[in-house]
Every structure is written in structure tokens, then in C-alpha cells.
Amino acid sequence: MNYIQGSTRTFVVRIGVIFICVLAVSMVGIAVYYHAQNTPITPVTPDTAEVVITDKPNDFTLKANSVDTLGVDPDTTFTLSSEQPIDKGTVKGAFVASPSFGYKIESTDSNTFTIVPESSLKTNTVYQFAISTATPETEDAHQFAWAYQTKNPFKVLSTIPANLATGVSLDLGIEIVLSNEKFKDPEQHITITPEVSGHFTNYRQTLVFLPDALQPATMYTVTIDKDFGVEGSHEKLGSEYQFQFETTSNDAELPRLGFEDQFYEYTAQDKPFFAFRSNDKSNLHVDAFKFDSFDDFSNAVDKQFTGIPYWARYMRQTHPFDTSGLQNVASFAPTLIDSDNFYSYFEFPTALDDGYYIVNLTNGNTPAQAFLQVTNLAASMQVSVDNTLIWAHDISTKTPAEGVSIHFSADDSLSQTTDSQGLANFTTPAVLQDQTSGSYNIRKSLEFFTLEKNGVKLLVPTKNSSNTFWYLGGDSAANRYYWGYLYTNRTLYL
Template sequence: MERQKQVVVVLVAIILLSSLAYWAISSNDNPGRFINPADNFNIFPVLADAAGMELDSPIKITSKEAMTAGQIKNIVKVLPKHDYKVKKESDNEFLLEFDKSLKPNTVYQVSIKGKEDKSFSWAFQTKRDFKVVRTLPRDRGLYVPIDSGIEIQFSYPGIEAIDDYFEITPKVEGRFEYNKNTAVFVHKGLEKNKLYTVKIKKGFGLKDSKEVLKQDYVFKFKTEADQDKGYLNFTDELLDFTTKTPQVIEVNADGSFKGKQFLVNIYKYKDKQDFIDNIKKIDETKLSWHEPAEAKIKIEESRFEKISEFTTQLQTTEPDAWYPAFLVLPDKLDVGDYLIDMSLADENWQTHVQVNDLAVYAIVGEEENLVWVNDINTSEPVQGAKVKDLVTSNLATTDADGVAVIKEKLKLEEGFERAYFKIDVKGKQLFLVRAKLNYDIYEDFYYYSSDGSTGNTDYWSYMFLDRGMYLPNDTVHVWGMAKPREVSQGLSRAVLCLSKDNYEGDFLEIQKKQIELSDFNTYEEKFEIKNLTPGSYTIDLKDGDRLITRRYFNISEYTKPAYKIDAKFDKDKIFSWETAKLSIDASFYEGTPVSGLKLKYDYYEDRKNNENQVVCDENGHAEIIYTPKVNKDEWYPESTSFNIYNAQAEDEEIYAYKNIMVFPKDVMINVKTKASDDKTKGHITVSTNRINLQHNIL
């Protein structure tokens, strides 16, 4: 029995000792003699291992006092409720045999009723599937740094010897390290702009358990490209213009393209359906995630008419700033559908332009879609326009207000929401509307905040915890407010739940409390936590079964850092041709220097991350001489941030960071232009200022 007790993993041990006394109940319900329940009983699952309790396991109860099955039945309670029979093995040993399998990934509480209905309780978690719950990089991750580690996190701790079950394509050399439920592949280097596929083969098992992966787990990621080529793309694949508006196309581009001459070709579609099909094709190709180049349209003479060809530079609205940039078309395009093809050397970029004098607004809902059609030339709504939903083929006609409503359920294709409407107005070019859906079409829409909270937009809510990290035995203090946005809906009571985040999209409830809200819809509560395992947890506020808000926190056996790192530049601003000294001092908290400490530091500059190491001398001191490498024509300064941290493995990461401002020029030049109303004359104003860093003068 002792051996059985040792292999049982109890995720949550909830011990409610409300009474130190238990009155044994005899077979004729007469009270027995006084005994201590903590000393008298022991409860444990018969079938369990490192992964938890088996779903078909009975629960064994041992008692120091001789008892009957009837007595055990009278005093034992199982929650969540699950029908069982009591089987007597001896006067001191009993089995709770359940009528059907227990629920997976569930904490079952077995309590013994004492005097005045006080109870003494044990809790056991049933097994959940052994599987991969998180990876780094994530599946379909893009622009992954080539020095990024590869981590696979499983649903249970005790991971080891994964080598024979791990496969990465293309092949990469490396070794494994293990930390609780995570296997880390420390590789010898990834290649740039490469698609990698990682497979964890089925059959990989958990140490000291028969639990194994039931099927292969595969994830893919693509590494960062060579940044020397720069970054450029159009802001959208489909842009709408009227014949009256300026036809200027916005481009996302970095400064490496400034002053470059682009070749631009404009092609007009001969067939509207071909245009629609290509837009759909681009949307579908985007789902391939790692090969956006596949969305390029092949230019064929039978499908297109070439309208113009010209060379141009990208333009900016401010001469001193590069972003955003614009492609200005030299001639206005007539009503029609166009493909814009822009190229530089061996690279090319494409977008589509639709020119039409209709203004169309479309909104997609869960139960119905609405399209509103107006005429730009008359500034009036269009009545009688035929609207076709290209996903469902449903039809509608606009009313006197130019509104058409198509009643239908939201349609999903391959898990992605798409909405396309074709607008047919007599005497007008067919118009394509490509709606971008909002996620608040669903009944319960949740936002995710940078402060670690999640909320339901049907409520005004906020939750505050006194800390973000707690010890396994600690007290969590909770304050907050919650109020329905609908005035007619009141909220006087709610439920607070303490749950464990198992990284699988669901949460294991540990404690639950009914709370009363004040007249101002505020609340205050606390949770006493006992022997909880380290990991991620949440406090949830619920209105019935609906989540109002959720706050994440961590439980850890944390310790105070052994020492601290201080960093300081001798100057806070420099020109790009100057140097600055970064002084680093490492000391224990009582003031003794940390001699011989190895430190890493990194900083981002010139579109790449720079890394190096230093070693502190006998006084805990080290210095870094920083010489900037700023490659830009503008005078605007750049901020460079240095991160300094311990180079060797320790219980906690100890770090410091410091910023310095770098000015690439010592003269500030601003140019303003103004054209006359008839565009025949222009006025240029040039202002210059000398930059003095010593006196903060511009």
C-alpha cells in the first residue's frame, strides 16, 4: 500500500479540516466512540501513475477501526457526483467501485462526513491525454530568427529520451535538454528563409507511465529572410477608387527603397469574372501562409490589356520621413478592373485596383448580411441594385434607401470567414465587394489585454490581483468591478473561480466562491491556496456560466535574485561618429561585488541583432565601448537599447537594460513646399538648425 501511495500524483490537494473529531457510526446508526479522522482513514486510487488516476480505477479506503460497508456508504461522498458501490475487502479495507468510467482531466473529491456534517477531504485528478500542448516556434510561425530554440511542451512533466521520436526536415544537427514538461532542441544553426517541418512521432511516452502520443504531431515554421533585400508590400490586395478621387496607392516599405527606380506596368482585365476569380485565388493562397509569392497573377495577353508602363520612385508626404510611402499613378484610370505590377531588379509586387463610381458599404453578421449602395455622381442611394452573395449565391435587391439585407447564417470555408458580394446596377460596371469580417459577430466576444486579463465586451469589468506571482502556499487577494453594458440587466451576484490553466484551451477548476457585488458593482475576495503545483493559474469572474473577465497569474517556488546588475552610459546622446562607454556593475545585495561574473549583452541596430559577452573584474565591474553603425540619410535620432543578462544558467534571469540616443546628423534640415492654386508656381521653404547635444539645443 505504501508503494501505491507513492506513485499517486495529486494535482490538487484540497483539505478542508473543519472538525478534528469524527463520530463512528455503527450499523444501527448509534454513535460510536470518538476518533480522529486524520489518523483513522487513508484514501487513494488503486490504479494511478505519474499521469494521474486511471478512468476505470477504484478508490481504496483504509481505516484503523473495523467498519462495515454500510458505515462507509453513510459517511463517504464523491464530487462530482458519480454512482458507485462499496466493496468490503476486510474489516479495515474497502473499495469504491464506480458504475461507469470517470471523466478525464477531472478532479474528484472524496470526503468523509464527520460530526455536524463537517468533512475531511481528499482530491485526485484523473488522467488526460498525453499530448503536445505548445511549441516554440508556433505552428505556421513566420520570420523565425535563425538562433531561435525549438521547444515542445507536453501535457505532463517527466519528459526524457525523445531523440528517436523527433524528426526535423530539412535535417538539423543538435541535442536535447529537458525542463519539467518541455523538451528543448538545441540546434547547431538554422538557415535563413527556409521552411522547416518538425514531427514528434506517435508512441513517444511519458516516464513512469504507459501514456504515449496516439498520433504524430507536426508543426511547421519559416525562418527569417535575408533582410538586406528590405521590406516592401502593398497595404491590400484590392483597392477601390472612384474616377473623382486621387489614385494614389499606399505602400509599406522600409528606407532601403528610398530613391530606387521602380518599373510599373498597369493591366486592365478583359473579363469581370476573371477579376473576381483572381481576388478569390489570392485570398485562398494567403492561407498557404509561408509562400505569399504563390499569390502572383500570371499576365497573359488573352486576359489583359496593357494600359501603361512607366518608371517612378515611391513618394512620401514628409521629406524627412520615409514611412508611409506612396505609388502615384501618372494618369487617372477609367472605370474598370486593373492589375498593378511593380518590379525592381528580380523582385516584383502586385495589387488590384477597382475603379467604379459606386460607393458600397457591406457588413456581415451571424444571421444576416447588409449591403448599402450609393452613387458617387449623384450622392444618392441606388434603388434596385441587384446584390449577389458569391459564397451562398443568395440574392437581394436594394430598397429606396439603397439597402439590401440577405438573411442567412454565417458561412465558413475551411474555418475562415469570407464574404464577397457582386453589385449589379443598370448602366454601371459590375462592382465587387470583399468584406473583411469582425470577430464581434459572435455572441460572446472576448478581448485580450496587455495586462494579462481577458474580458467579455458585454460587461464593463476589471479585475486586480495584489501580485502576479504566488508561492504554492499563499493567499491571493482579488478586487474588481463588473457591470453589464445593457442598463436593463442587473448584476448583484457572481461566481469567482480559481482554476489551473492546462494550456489546452480549458481550465481545471480548483476553488469556487459565490460573491455579492456592492451597489457600485465592486467586489473583494481572497483565496487561500495550499500545496498547488507551480504553473499558470487564473481567477475567473462568471455570471452564471458566462465568463465576465479572467486574470492570469503564476505559482512558482521563486527566490530573491542572488545579485543585481546596474548599467549606465557616460552620455545619454551621441552623434553617429562618436563613441559611448557603458559601465556595468554587478553586486550582491549587501554590497559585495560579484567578481568574475560572465554577462551577455545584445542590442538591435542596422536591422540586425548584435550579441557579445563581457566578464566582470574583481570589483564586479565591466565596460562596453559602443560605436554606432547608423545607416540613414535623415537627421532623426534613433534609440538603441542594450540588454545585459547573466550568461550562465541560474535559477532566475538577472538583467539590466539601458538606452542611448544616436543622432546620424549634426544639422537638422526641414523642407516645406506650397503650390499656387493654378499649379503654375511653387514656393519652397528650407530651414536648417545646428544640433547641439551638450545643451539639448536644436
């Protein structure tokens, strides 16, 4: 045994030696701090740990110095108290932490020691600590063990309805799953627009708003302000959280009608061909209206997708673009082509001249609308978090379109030109980086690129899909049996 001098006779011995002599280590004085977690604690006894040997039986306590209802602050220090006097070097060799982290030990006397981590601890992590003690007369070591869980930062984990959900049932409650319980005054920090009466309730980490009545075909915005917090803690959300959803329509008032895409492009030599979905095809009619210029067309796109997001199909049906000032260049009852999938199809009876159009498909008084460009300039676009690639092609010559200028609706400073292969490769604009990286950004408008060569312009939208048409992904019998969500009241799955 190695003796270490102190105010009393104190020495340490490797705990592995003790285990050779005895079959088990008795556990005494275990103090466990938990917050919303039921993970079992395993004694921390690595072979390299040392045992504190004192003349008299010793007793240790460990306290986290910064704790609230959410748990231990990641920047906390710990105070280790020893009933018998020992020196700092002994503590350094015998004190064990798991997961391990760098720390220094400070002391003002031989009974009280401050464990100071060299950096912040990991959040939402259970840290186990142990120290073992014995006397020269005893062969077995007594281990003192503690467990503390660091705070889980207060944040929103999920919502029902999901962000940008459409077709939401009118009798659905609004659920917000948070990282911690005992949230404080939700009525003062959560707003719903348009305003809806109701009341809040909660179960554990799930906060539920039970509305008295949601209105059909309405887009709701739920905003949680940055000061929303938890009782007994200074922790707050820190930044505003917002999500949107759209309720379903009353089927008797609003037939389900929508184009497959919101933008179509054809040449003046092709008859435009459209795909759509409808639960009632008995009274369909098509009208095509022509814009006077590309600027009028792009302004209409911007107006239609500002205030009514691209995904809100019911609001789009109830708030169509006003075509009263446009020239009607085609009006006909479509001949339908049915298929085995969700879509039906129709073709224009004749081709249209070069230009920019909006197409109305109506079923009674209910319109679905799609934007149409007739031009020989075509483009394909791929957007990643880092780079955007646009390939331009001249359909009339069947060659890549060199020298096409490219501009972006949300950034006037972006200016690119295609090369001899018709390609332009550039850094993705910041607003699109936010959207491709999976953030909860709610788009206030539809961004688009404008391509131009020799006075011919093409609008390339960054989104072109109506796949949110059905709340659960389609109207077939098979799709109706798929779940849109699966949640339980428990956060641990075995």
C-alpha cells in the same frame, strides 16, 4: 453518541463534537498522489463529517484503481480498505471528498469498499479525500487523508514560433510546450516541411527542435500526428496538430517592401492611392496590369493565396504573381508622400478605367503586389462566429445597392441577395466560423465573397491586411523594444 450495529460494536459521532473536546486533530496515514503539481493539501474536515468509532484502533487505505504516469483516469473508481470491519452506511457518512461529487458505495465484505463516481471526474483537478476514526477510549480523532490528481489531457499548449508568425529569426529553435512531460519518440511523430536536419531535446514540458539551419524567406509547416503520446500511458494527442511560420529574409538580398493592404477599391473618377512600407525608397517603380475579365482576376487571387497563405509576406515577395500575359496600363516612378507613421504613400498620376488590376511596386528586382478593383459597386462586411453582414452601395447614385447577388468561394450553395437597404444578413459559412472562433485552422486559400449587379462584379476578401509585415509589429525604434513573447520555465505565477 449514536450506535450503528455491525459485526463488531461500531458507532459514529459528529466530528464537531470531537473538536469541542480537543484543540487539534492528529493526522496519520496521509497518502498523497501528485502529478506535476505542488499545491499544498489542506485537511478535509467539514463539520458535517462523521467519525468512525471502533473497539480497536483502525487503519484505512485508499487506492485509485486506474492510474498511469499522467495521473488518475477521470473514470476511475477508488478502493477504501478498513482494517476493522465496518458497515457501508458508516462509510457513507464518514467518507469526505473535495471537490464533492456524487458517488455510490459498493462492498463485498465489511472491510473493502468501492467508491464509484456517478460521472467522470474533472480533468487536471486535485481531489482530496478523508475519513476519521477513533475508539471509545480516545477523545481525539485520527484522520486519514489522501489526494489524487486526475489526468491533464495530453495536448499542445503553445509553440514558438507562434502559428502564422512571420519574420522568424534563422537561428531560432522550434519549441512545443505540451501539457505533460516524458513524451514518447518525437522523431517518429513530428515532421517539418520542407525537411530540415537537426535534433530534439526537452526540458520538462517543453520539447525543442534545434535545426542545423533554417532557410531565409521560407514557410515551414510543423505537423504533430495524432498518435504522439507519453511514456507509461495510453494517452495520445488524439488529433493532428499543425502550425506554420515563415522565416525572415536576408536583408542584403530582399529589401523590406510591402503594401499596407492586399486589396484596394476605387472608382473610375478617383486616382488610386496606396500606402506601403519600405526600408529602401531610393529606386521605386510602379506598374499596373489589367486583367481581361473578373474571372481572370478572381482566379489570380485564388491562385496567389493557395499554397502561399495570405500572411506569408516574404514568400509572397519571392513568389509574385506572373504578370507577363497581362496588359501594362500604367508605369511610373511614384512621387512619395511621407508621414509620421510606418507608411509612405503614392498616388497614380491619372484615374483608371473600370476593371480589375494587379499593381506592382518594385525596388530593384523585389516586387510587392496588391490587387485593385475599379468599380462603382462598393461593399462593407462584418463577420462574427454566428452571422455575416454585408452592406452594398452604389457610389454612382450614392444609394444602397438593392438586388445585389452574393456568392461565396468556398461554398457554392451559399446564395444571398441584398434588400432595399443594401443589406444581406446570413449565417456565417462554416469555414469562417472555424477561423473567427480562434481555432488553429491553417488556411489553405483566401476565401472571398463575389457581389454582382447588372454585370458588375466585386470581390470582397475575408482578409485584407498586411499587418504581419514586421515580426514584432513595426520598424520604429519604440516597437523594437516590445516583446513578442514572454514565457518562463514555470507554469505557476504568484
